[in-house]
Amino acid sequence: MHIHRLEKIWMVFGVVMLAVFLAVLGVYAFSMGLQTPHSHAYGKVDPEKLAETPPFDQPGVYQVGENEYEAVIIMYAFGFTPNEITVPAGAKVNFVITSSDVVHGFEIVGTTVNLMAIPGEVNVVSYTFDKPGEYLILCNEYCGIGHQAMYTKLVVT
Numbered sequence: 001m002h003i004h005r006l007e008k009i010w011m012v013f014g015v016v017m018l019a020v021f022l023a024v025l026g027v028y029a030f031s032m033g034l035q036t037p038h039s040h041a042y043g044k045v046d047p048e049k050l051a052e053t054p055p056f057d058q059p060g061v062y063q064v065g066e067n068e069y070e071a072v073i074i075m076y077a078f079g080f081t082p083n084e085i086t087v088p089a090g091a092k093v094n095f096v097i098t099s100s101d102v103v104h105g106f107e108i109v110g111t112t113v114n115l116m117a118i119p120g121e122v123n124v125v126s127y128t129f130d131k132p133g134e135y136l137i138l139c140n141e142y143c144g145i146g147h148q149a150m151y152t153k154l155v156v157t
């Protein structure tokens with residue numbers, strides 16, 4: 001098969017540009033210390049030792065500031081600890097999420113709260129509920145036979 005000289009030049013040019021772009025991306029990501037968006041405050045945890053690892057040794061909702069709360073939640077197949085979460089309206093709530101077994105998805109329907117619960121990692125997201133009411137929390141990551149029954153309730157008072 002004969003390839004025209006100009007075509008060859010363009011093929012080489014394309015490959016070189018691709019290499020250059022990837023190199024630039026890699027150097028940039030490395031120099032900026034970029035990471036996938038997860039775990040700031042708490043870092044890594046041992047999913048088998050959650051019972052003795054703060055804050056997961058005491059899951060629940062705690063007041064951490066004047067108008068700020070922390071909801072520490074462990075997801076497992078197929079449920080949530082604690083099972084029901086109550087927070088006050090108008091307060092900033094920091095959801096601190098991990099999993100004790102497999103990957104789950106933490107979604108509060110009707111809000112922007114949607115993050116993964118990953119064993120060994122801690123994910124945090126903040127949200128302020130403006131009005132009292134009830135919200136559905138569900139697992140949106142397929143996690144096994146009981147996945148579709150994995151949901152609970154969040155009450156805003």
Ligand code: CUA
Pocket residue numbers: 076077078103104105139140141142143144146147148150
């Ligand atoms: Cu947990 Cu799906």
